[in-house]
Amino acid sequence: MVNNKIVKVNKSVYIPSIEAETIFDMSERGLENITMYEYVGMIPWSLELLKLRAYKKRFIENEISKNGKVKFQTDAVINIKFKNKMKNGKQFTSSVRGYENLMSRLLNQFKHLKKAIRDNEKEIKLSNNKRMIDKLEKSISYLENKSDLVKGHYKRIKADRDNVIYHEIKADDLRNHLYINGINFKGRHYKFYKRTASKSRQSQGLWILDELYEPMKEWSHMGLSLIGKIDVASLCAYESLVSSSLESTIEINPKNIFVIDDKFSEFEYPAIEVGNDLKAKFNKKAKIKNNIWDGQALIDISLMQKANRGNKGMALLRSHFFKSCAFNCNLQKYLEDIHKEMTNPEKQNYDPTVNPNYTKWELTDNFGNVVFAKDILFLTTPSSLKFLKFAGKGNEKEAYANWCNHVRADRNIMGICKSEKASKYGDRSFTSYQMINTLDVEKQDIEDLAAFEVDFIKGLQGKKDANGTFDEKPFINYLVKNKEITNAYQMFSDIYNINPEVVRTRMFRDYRAKQISNYRTKVKGGKLRLEADYCTVLSCPELMLHTLISGNGHKLISELKGNQIHTKLYDYEKEYTLVRNPHNSQNNFFKSINVDNEFYNTYLNLTNNIVVINSIKSPILDQLNGMDMDSDTVLIFNSNVFNRMVNKTLENRSYPIILNTIVSEPNPVELTNENIAEIDRRTSKSQGWIGEVTNAAQFQVSVLWDIQNTEPNTPERQKKIEKILKNVAICVVLSNVAIDYSKKIVEVDVDKALRNIRSCKEAKVNATNKKGKSKLVTRNKPMFWKYVSTADVEITEFYCPMDLLINHINNDIEKGGYRKNLPFGDLLLDLSSEELGGKADDKQIGDIIELLKEFTKGINKIKSSGDDKEGKKCKERQTLMEDSYNGLDAKIAKKSIRKATMYKILKMIADQYDGTKLKKTNDLSGIVVHLLNTLYRNHSTTFLNLLKSDDYPKNNTLKSLQTLAG
Numbered sequence: 001m002v003n004n005k006i007v008k009v010n011k012s013v014y015i016p017s018i019e020a021e022t023i024f025d026m027s028e029r030g031l032e033n034i035t036m037y038e039y040v041g042m043i044p045w046s047l048e049l050l051k052l053r054a055y056k057k058r059f060i061e062n063e064i065s066k067n068g069k070v071k072f073q074t075d076a077v078i079n080i081k082f083k084n085k086m087k088n089g090k091q092f093t094s095s096v097r098g099y100e101n102l103m104s105r106l107l108n109q110f111k112h113l114k115k116a117i118r119d120n121e122k123e124i125k126l127s128n129n130k131r132m133i134d135k136l137e138k139s140i141s142y143l144e145n146k147s148d149l150v151k152g153h154y155k156r157i158k159a160d161r162d163n164v165i166y167h168e169i170k171a172d173d174l175r176n177h178l179y180i181n182g183i184n185f186k187g188r189h190y191k192f193y194k195r196t197a198s199k200s201r202q203s204q205g206l207w208i209l210d211e212l213y214e215p216m217k218e219w220s221h222m223g224l225s226l227i228g229k230i231d232v233a234s235l236c237a238y239e240s241l242v243s244s245s246l247e248s249t250i251e252i253n254p255k256n257i258f259v260i261d262d263k264f265s266e267f268e269y270p271a272i273e274v275g276n277d278l279k280a281k282f283n284k285k286a287k288i289k290n291n292i293w294d295g296q297a298l299i300d301i302s303l304m305q306k307a308n309r310g311n312k313g314m315a316l317l318r319s320h321f322f323k324s325c326a327f328n329c330n331l332q333k334y335l336e337d338i339h340k341e342m343t344n345p346e347k348q349n350y351d352p353t354v355n356p357n358y359t360k361w362e363l364t365d366n367f368g369n370v371v372f373a374k375d376i377l378f379l380t381t382p383s384s385l386k387f388l389k390f391a392g393k394g395n396e397k398e399a400y401a402n403w404c405n406h407v408r409a410d411r412n413i414m415g416i417c418k419s420e421k422a423s424k425y426g427d428r429s430f431t432s433y434q435m436i437n438t439l440d441v442e443k444q445d446i447e448d449l450a451a452f453e454v455d456f457i458k459g460l461q462g463k464k465d466a467n468g469t470f471d472e473k474p475f476i477n478y479l480v481k482n483k484e485i486t487n488a489y490q491m492f493s494d495i496y497n498i499n500p501e502v503v504r505t506r507m508f509r510d511y512r513a514k515q516i517s518n519y520r521t522k523v524k525g526g527k528l529r530l531e532a533d534y535c536t537v538l539s540c541p542e543l544m545l546h547t548l549i550s551g552n553g554h555k556l557i558s559e560l561k562g563n564q565i566h567t568k569l570y571d572y573e574k575e576y577t578l579v580r581n582p583h584n585s586q587n588n589f590f591k592s593i594n595v596d597n598e599f600y601n602t603y604l605n606l607t608n609n610i611v612v613i614n615s616i617k618s619p620i621l622d623q624l625n626g627m628d629m630d631s632d633t634v635l636i637f638n639s640n641v642f643n644r645m646v647n648k649t650l651e652n653r654s655y656p657i658i659l660n661t662i663v664s665e666p667n668p669v670e671l672t673n674e675n676i677a678e679i680d681r682r683t684s685k686s687q688g689w690i691g692e693v694t695n696a697a698q699f700q701v702s703v704l705w706d707i708q709n710t711e712p713n714t715p716e717r718q719k720k721i722e723k724i725l726k727n728v729a730i731c732v733v734l735s736n737v738a739i740d741y742s743k744k745i746v747e748v749d750v751d752k753a754l755r756n757i758r759s760c761k762e763a764k765v766n767a768t769n770k771k772g773k774s775k776l777v778t779r780n781k782p783m784f785w786k787y788v789s790t791a792d793v794e795i796t797e798f799y800c801p802m803d804l805l806i807n808h809i810n811n812d813i814e815k816g817g818y819r820k821n822l823p824f825g826d827l828l829l830d831l832s833s834e835e836l837g838g839k840a841d842d843k844q845i846g847d848i849i850e851l852l853k854e855f856t857k858g859i860n861k862i863k864s865s866g867d868d869k870e871g872k873k874c875k876e877r878q879t880l881m882e883d884s885y886n887g888l889d890a891k892i893a894k895k896s897i898r899k900a901t902m903y904k905i906l907k908m909i910a911d912q913y914d915g916t917k918l919k920k921t922n923d924l925s926g927i928v929v930h931l932l933n934t935l936y937r938n939h940s941t942t943f944l945n946l947l948k949s950d951d952y953p954k955n956n957t958l959k960s961l962q963t964l965a966g
Helices: 020-027 047-054 099-126 130-159 169-182 197-201 210-222 230-245 301-306 331-342 386-390 397-407 433-437 443-449 451-461 472-481 487-496 500-504 506-524 541-553 598-603 640-652 673-683 684-712 714-740 750-758 801-811 840-865 875-893 899-912 926-939 940-944 961-965
Strands: 013-021 038-042 062-066 069-073 078-083 084-087 090-093 183-185 187-196 202-208 247-250 257-259 263-272 278-289 296-300 315-321 323-331 362-364 370-373 378-380 413-418 428-430 529-539 564-566 574-579 590-594 610-613 633-637 657-660 765-768 774-777
Touching: 013 020, 020 078, 020 183, 020 840, 038 047, 038 078, 038 875, 047 210, 047 230, 047 413, 062 875, 078 183, 090 378, 099 130, 130 210, 130 840, 169 187, 169 247, 169 673, 187 230, 187 926, 202 210, 202 296, 210 230, 210 840, 230 315, 230 323, 230 673, 247 301, 278 657, 278 714, 296 301, 296 331, 301 323, 315 506, 323 378, 323 386, 323 541, 331 541, 331 598, 362 413, 362 541, 378 541, 386 765, 433 684, 433 801, 443 451, 443 801, 451 472, 451 506, 451 801, 472 487, 472 506, 487 500, 487 926, 487 940, 500 506, 500 541, 506 801, 506 926, 529 640, 541 598, 574 640, 590 640, 633 640, 657 714, 673 684, 684 714, 684 801, 714 750, 750 801, 840 899, 875 926, 899 940, 926 940
Parallel strands: 013 069, 013 078, 257 378, 263 657, 296 323, 529 610, 564 590
Antiparallel strands: 013 038, 062 069, 078 202, 084 090, 183 187, 187 202, 247 413, 263 278, 296 378, 315 323, 315 413, 362 370, 428 529, 529 633, 564 610, 574 590, 574 633, 765 774
């Protein structure tokens, strides 16, 4: 247990994360003592966690320390996961197995435990290692105890087979049961608490101890009256804003906040409209209405400096029902400057009603509150104040006062989720495959686009200089830049620094080949580094400042005109392409001109990664796929090659903006867990929709390019293209629907729309059956599908950008040059028994090898537990991986490994690689690199001191480790 007073303020806490059907078995069927679970869920350091930690006696944390790394765990909150996955067109959901299935599983578990006991008993008979025998005997004791428990449960359930808890429970009923009735865990009861928007899409939720439920719910709802029918979907999304992960906090007194009304730009523009019928229709005079400040705020530099972010251009803030992206502004300077003008009779802005004493100058906010100008340090709009949605018409001022009181009750602390960041790849950023695949290009264009990556891959392979010597530095630098605990990059780079000849060993060559292959696969998935960087979007900030003074009477005239932008990232008076994720079609490219602006330079403290846009009578928000200003980012391309290709794409065909005209009808319901369960059941489908819609869009785009480039230019071809373009437009709108579904449920049939798009005859091809008759059949997927999707599908080469890229990477990069083989043993010093200081500890070697075997088996199991495409996006999977590595290191680090023992292990590894062919039949099979890297991580000095330096035998001492570190 840990004293909450000494918990580091920025530490997250890990919680149990358990499948819904598993928690039912544990809670209702009494199987908790035979069920494994992991603390891989997490409550991030957030306003929520700060509040939980205030309840010291109820929110108990345990400190877990491994190898010098500290983590905190608690059972006060549990994450429950409902399966909702699509695989090969089939949906897999959580459900509880019935009696027969349950008994079969228990019987299999019992047989597995008995087999494990027999296997351990056999190993004891064959082993001479006392420590290993002791370990096996302890394992047998544990397995026997567990098998007795399983046997007991089997008998108990058999005698009570007619009990309703052993009946099968369908997915929806299971969700209802857990939401309404709660769960039992470790002898305590838990209630459904809340879920974030992302957790609802992933079919996850949080359950909290009964004794914490009431105070935390009261705090989360900040005293709002939630009686009667309300928008529960929005409530669930907004009450969880305090759960967002934070980088730091900031103190903002409500007396320093000034609220102005939101402003909207309304205009007509040619667009493809997609409404509730999910049909795409072109409208020359489509009506567009956009909130020009949706989710943004301006914050005085003095507050940013107090939060140690004076050098940042923005801070994404969170509080109770509050979400706003605050941009660094000289707010007080603007007010002082405008006050001087308004109190000077010689100035155009002169206003005799303004108090000439700045400290007494008063302004009235959107709620009728009078605020001294000198106190205004934060300027925002109702779009950031989510609680207003539940205030009731006419009660806005009272609701705002209530919110201010709750902010004060939390000591005026707001959370900072993030600030803008420059690309970690220098002047380049990675593209997505959608950005590449929506370009109208030919083979040479793709070669130009991929030139940097092709040259980089050749560098990783090692280029020869004029003397025929390989340049190994690019690959070594790659290892150093991308090192982490789950790879061996640091180890191999350090060995190279001692003796560069390591590159000739089979071990290094195999490892290098695998890493380069992985990188090539990444590139073939559309990840190209181009001259571009992400910028956070700020819209018409000057109008916020002007409205602060003039209120609703100010005319909407922006400093920027048309498609102009302002960013310090790139040169002024040049054209750039803006792209925002999710980017689904050619219609989403936005061309802009970057211009300098004196007003922005004077009153805004912008960094390179902020971009100011004009949203007055401009389609930019819709063209960039429903963009708003609550920290949305755009990728601005400075790449001449990419910009040239975008221009070519837009010149070859007209791509009007795509307008989402779907009307969302309000569907208020009472705030009950049953209604929340129903909402979450529906919103859980949206996570699958996001991927399905993206895939559907890119399949249609690929078909478009294939038809355009392979079929003759006929009226029939044009009809096909027109239909496919409409399908793409529908996909773009469906993408917005899916992303926002957790907080805004709309009554449209997404599944039906996707079925219609997939069955579209214009996207099909003619095929001849066995009888020689021609018929339309669904196309196979393009070649790139296997790099961007986990679906098991038939593929065919398309004439589309992504397939052109794959062919280029596969065919136009020569294989790396051959290095004459060097046995790994040749890197080891030739040492006698005396120089080694005695004999090796064979028992310890056996222990280490067994630990590595067990570890490798566990790691492989974790890797196979999720989709490869998920990678580090799967936080729980990544946590399990890191815990496994840290757990192994904790065990290895505490061992005192003598020089002779380390030397013998290295000799065993050398024997594994004694020739050009890798041995796969001894004790080290499958664990060599893990073993070597684990020894390096935990006993690096002993390890590295056994290697020959590059000037051996002239100097057979290790190069200074300080030199390596430096």
